[in-house]
Amino acid sequence: MKLIKAYIRLDMFEEVHRALNEEGFTSMTVMEAEGMGSYSDPENRHGSLKFPALHSKVVKLEMVSEDDHVDAVVKIIHENASTGHKGDGIMVVLPVERSIRVRDGEQRTYTV
Template identity: 35%
Template sequence: MKEIMAVIRMNMMNQTKSALTEAGVSAFFAVEALGRGKGLVPKDLLDGVKAGSEEAAALLGEKGRLYPKRVLTVVVPEDMVETVVKTIMKVNITGKPGDGKIFVMPVGDAVRVRTGEKGNEAIDEM
């Protein structure tokens, strides 16, 4: 099993949800978040902010702004990982900064609380 965490634009949530459902994934979590990537912020400016420089923090200004995002979490069997990643990318790619990130992480186990099923059976829809 793998956990796929995707950070996407807020306005892409409905399209992503529909595409995942069409791809056979209807169970996932979505939460609202605030964040930003490094974007076009110069590295020395970020280093100055990390070091506690008030001048660097002031210069960061709007480039340090946090933007609203959605974080999707999907747990799927290994054989679904490529499908889910490609589906998320297909819907969310614009070629512009802010398209998001996808992280794929191992999951040791899963347990369905209602039935006690474990492993892939716990994440299976049926």
């Protein structure tokens, strides 16, 4: 199992979400975040009361995926979130060692 984290442009999320759903990848956590790095979108950067630097609003998408689905998920996100410009975002893939269901405490351990 892997954890996929994608930080993408806010305005690209709907297309990414639609494409993932069409391929059966429906379980995800999505939140609005504020990102800054070596590039901030000059059209969409802003100051924030919480974070005084100029930066861009982004969507943080997280999905846990079976190992054999990771490449497909990453490809879908890339193809639907890329504008070809700086500031499109970044994806990271991390190993998942264990999952615990909150409802009943059932645990699963995964080979890393």
